[in-house]
Amino acid sequence: MYDWYHLVSFFIIYAFFGWCLEVVYQAVEHGKFINRGFLNGPYCPIYGLGVIIVTGALEPIKQNVLILFIGSVILTSALELITGFLLEKIFHMHWWDYSGEHFNIGGYICLKFSLLWGIACLIVVRLIHPAIQHFTDAVPHNFGLIFILLFSVGFMSDMIVTVMAIVHINKRLVLLDNISAQMRKISDKTGEKLFDAVESAKVYKSETEELTAAQRAKLEELRRKYKEILENKGAVMKRLEKAFPKLKLDIPPSFKEQLRSIKNDINNKLNK
Numbered sequence: 001m002y003d004w005y006h007l008v009s010f011f012i013i014y015a016f017f018g019w020c021l022e023v024v025y026q027a028v029e030h031g032k033f034i035n036r037g038f039l040n041g042p043y044c045p046i047y048g049l050g051v052i053i054v055t056g057a058l059e060p061i062k063q064n065v066l067i068l069f070i071g072s073v074i075l076t077s078a079l080e081l082i083t084g085f086l087l088e089k090i091f092h093m094h095w096w097d098y099s100g101e102h103f104n105i106g107g108y109i110c111l112k113f114s115l116l117w118g119i120a121c122l123i124v125v126r127l128i129h130p131a132i133q134h135f136t137d138a139v140p141h142n143f144g145l146i147f148i149l150l151f152s153v154g155f156m157s158d159m160i161v162t163v164m165a166i167v168h169i170n171k172r173l174v175l176l177d178n179i180s181a182q183m184r185k186i187s188d189k190t191g192e193k194l195f196d197a198v199e200s201a202k203v204y205k206s207e208t209e210e211l212t213a214a215q216r217a218k219l220e221e222l223r224r225k226y227k228e229i230l231e232n233k234g235a236v237m238k239r240l241e242k243a244f245p246k247l248k249l250d251i252p253p254s255f256k257e258q259l260r261s262i263k264n265d266i267n268n269k270l271n272k
Contacts, residue, residue, distance in 0.1 A: 002056070008148050009136045010055070011048035014124075018047020036243045038087075038095070039158045050079050054121045055129055062125045072121030077114040084108035091166050095244055165240065179225060 002010070022036035022044055037044045058071045085108060087095050098104040103111035136144070 005141075005144065005148070006133070006136055007052060008152075009139075009144060010052055010132065011045075012043070012148070012151055013048075013132055013136075014051040015043035015045050015048030018044040018050075021047070034242055035239055038243075039155075039162050040239065041154060041158050043155070046079065046083055050076055050117075051121075051124060051129070053079060055125055058121075059125055059129070065122065065126075068125060069118045069122055072125075073114050073118035076117035076121060077109045080113075080117075081105065081108045092170055093166070093244075162240075169240070175225070 019037050019042045023033065026032075026034040026036050035042075039045070054072055054075050057075060058068050061071070062068050084095060085106075087093070094107065097107040098110035098113065099107035101110035101112055
């Protein structure tokens, strides 16, 4: 069993290695650098935590390759599933999505990546971790403590800034939902007016122009609010959008459909 010094050291090292792995994967996949981590710094905490769990639980049986592989698949899949589920419940966002992969569970985990994590853990436990352990033992203890202290301060500050930015994102999403709801009301009102006009066969141009002018003014106000929300982005928000495309605040399909529906309603009314 490792002491706290080694555990924190392992967490820092493997969180950094995990970040490097994500950067390389994104570079191969998209041909450009993307800071894929949940936080702003060069570390992915889920990797650091995952390796600590796997090495702590499975290192005693690392000579049995089959058991080590199966155990790694189970532990890493459980960690990814729980982490993804909790992040979505806390922040109301789906941070990664494997729903396009075969044999996935809720989009949180899938068979392909679970097997890849199992293979990766085999390499880490049997080949990489002994070298990392030797490295941490060789680093002067006082130097290690200073580095851990500096890392901890930076890590906690990064966590606070990122969480605050995500809370801001949630507020923005609520505003966009409200705008979408208002658009829906305008659309419904237009439909009701058109139905009443057709039923009574009393469509007067003055009434049409008055209704249209009010709708256009309201639509213009909603467009302005929507534009302000989209343009008011901080550095953390922009990075998160690049790292997690699912978080992009693009115009929702429902918003586009409502806008198109309202325009069609207005044009049809003016052409009568």
